[in-house]
């Protein structure tokens with residue numbers, strides 16, 4: 001630092017110290033006032049605009065897109081920037097290394113930049129770094145908000161399923177109806193129910209004399225086998241497999257039951 005600059009600085013400092021207000025109680029008092037105002041605003045908004053409770057959690061969903069709150073979008077988006085490396089590195093890079101590097105830089109700033117000058121107009125470098133960080137966070141937040149989110153399920157490909165066919169429709173229904181949260185197919189899915197990769201080869205047959213909840217053309221008892229068995233099992237698992245712990249799926253249309261059954265019945269035989 002230049003001599004004259006140093007002297008000017010010390011003069012200013014002594015002057016400010018003489019005229020200024022003491023930290024205690026003056027600054028503390030002001031902090032308290034602001035803190036109380038901020039809390040009052042938060043409490044006021046909470047009372048004035050009550051936040052409702054969302055719909056109950058549906059645990060069997062397989063199409064849920066996990067997304068953070070908007071103010072974490074920049075971290076969320078950073079994960080995507082570092083993806084396609086190995087499984088652990090993106091998480092460590094985006095949530096640990098990069099943020100901590102930036103924090104470290106912030107802590108180091110007073111040691112790197114030791115000039116007395118504190119006016120922002122005289123510190124173009126510090127100013128541009130700050131602007132860059134804010135613009136970067138803003139841009140990442142925007143990208144995280146608008147960027148596409150990969151939808152889970154449906155990503156498994158089968159030989160033998162042609163786009164637009166009944167089996168393809170069945171596969172989509174399977175992927176979007178929560179089946180994958182309990183059932184594994186070709187190595188992806190849950191483990192609550194049996195693995196369905198080869199379920200079409202099992203030759204399932206059941207005898208059920210009652211009527212099924214949703215009428216599907218060509219599907220009737222008392223003996224159900226082949227695709228008909230899968231319709232019966234989906235509509236009413238306990239009718240096909242007494243004591244089944246699988247929830248009944250009673251809300252599909254007749255056509256959807258049929259498409260799903262076509263898909264399931266071919267698993268391991270036609271669709272691999």
Ligand code: HEC
Nearest residue numbers: 060177178179182192193194199237241244245246247249
């Ligand atoms: C909450 C977990 C759960 C969900 C969701 C679920 N299942 Fe199941 N599923 C099971 C369990 C447990 C069994 C074993 C009992 C049985 O065979 O009924 C089973 C059995 C099956 C079977 C018979 C397999 C065999 O080897 O006998 C088929 C086929 C089947 N599920 C298809 C489906 C389809 C299609 C869906 C989505 C529409 C689905 N499951 C959703 C739990 C689930």
